[in-house]
Amino acid sequence: MLLTPVKWTMVQTASLQSLYMVSLSTLITSLLGIPLGVLLVITRRRHICQNRTINFILGLVVNATRSIPFPIFIVFVIPVTRFIVGTSIGPTAVIVPLTLAAVVFMARLTETSLLEVPFGVIEAAQAAGATRWQIIIHVLLAEAKPGLIMAVTITTITLISYSAMAGAVGGGGLGDLSIRYGYQRYQTDIMWVTVILLLLVVQGVQNLGDYLVRRISHR
């Protein structure tokens, strides 16, 4: 299955757009999602910064965001996108809904892996005179590191598939290419190439994540 040079150029451009969208949104998502996940955990009942109000509001926002199907969410946050990026079309614009949707996903994954740290270990750090900030950094995040790497891996893969959906609303990238050419213009070769590319990238990301977890886990 050989593509014409023109089609190759299209695939190349789309791939770079996808790479740009996914890597930037993964980065921002991790920077925002992990702290949000930490907040979700430490404000819980009987945790180190118990605060029912904050916990309730954060939980509500996270659930509300997660309950909107992604393609609808993209449209729903267009005003926000326009405000931040200036336009709602193109790869850069797509990063806004991608990040917003993935942040809450990441937060929940972070929450789950932080909750796996036995509370006794936190108590031991408290008993040793550690501050709350030290507990977050040196106990919660340090102990949950393998889980957090897994969470970033899963989020990256989710972002790859979300970015393909984003293609449908003018985001560009591999998803956009496969829908416009592969589906709407019946160019099955393009469809195949994009699907195989996505498959390889997802597999690669997963393997990298697994490898890192194996290397740093001492459980």
Next chain:
Amino acid sequence: MTHLIEIKGLTKTFNTGADNVEALRGIDLTIDEGEIFGVIGLSGAGKSTFIRCLNRLETPSSGQVLVAGRDLTTLSRAELLEARRSMGMIFQSFNLLSSRNVWANVAFPLQMDGRPKAFIRQRVAELLEMVGLTDKAKAYPSQLSGGQKQRVGIARSLANSPTILLCDEATSSLDPQTTSSILSLIEDLKERLSLTVVLITHEMKVITEICDRVAVMENGQIVETGRVIDVFTSPKHPTSKSFVEVVLSNTDHFLEKGYQPKGLLVRIGYIGPTVIEPLVYTLIKKFNVETNILQAHIDHIKGTPYGTLLLDLSGQKSSVDNALDYLRNCEVNLEVFNVANPR
């Protein structure tokens, strides 16, 4: 005698939505400097909450916890962190950081306290030496046995040179041999570092092996306190009795198994270097009482010998009565069972 720890009217109530759980219902207790103080109770008695109130891992609902004269319940957050550094704590599940090796686990409290690197290196080496784990410095907790993990826990708890060591069921997940070795390590370190040790446990063996004094806890209250030897040889409260009987053989069981005493069933408990053989000899020889030894138990609590004897005394009523009078005048605890209606 200085009271290092003084607990006054300590209560703790957990609000769990619908109903409130009263974990501690007014604890008054003093713990002296340099002693090993044990709190024994069944699970749910509140002992875990109690020990967590001593370093305010649990905030008391009311009452005072005075450590060296300072009321922990009124400390600010910064003062509390400082106070916690003067107390070490070890746990049933060890609670080591799985992401850190032995060395880094022991270094943890020092790093959190911002000590210089050179100091940390020297101190950790000292601590590992103290608990006999120098060769395991690079191992991760998952590669250690339970006893080794607890040794790391002990080294970590002593990193900031505390004066008080809190032990939260520290040996409950260890086998009997490892338990003994950990207990003797604690006892040894207590002497070397002039520590005061507060431990909670549900095992009477832990109490008799290393504790000086014991408090028996039930239902959020302390039902009996005293020197271990006293509580052990003549427990007053039913709960204390049941704990003692786990270690000693149980008279009730003896009777339940259908033993029909020939005469009068008596239990003699004695502490210290009382010589028991002349006593039995006297019963037989002088009072002409047929003395059948059903049970005998002799052991040591922190170097003091103690024993119990379960005897079946038969013979002429006057002889038996005279024998009982004699026993009452001896330095022993005498318990006479009603045969028709055993206890």
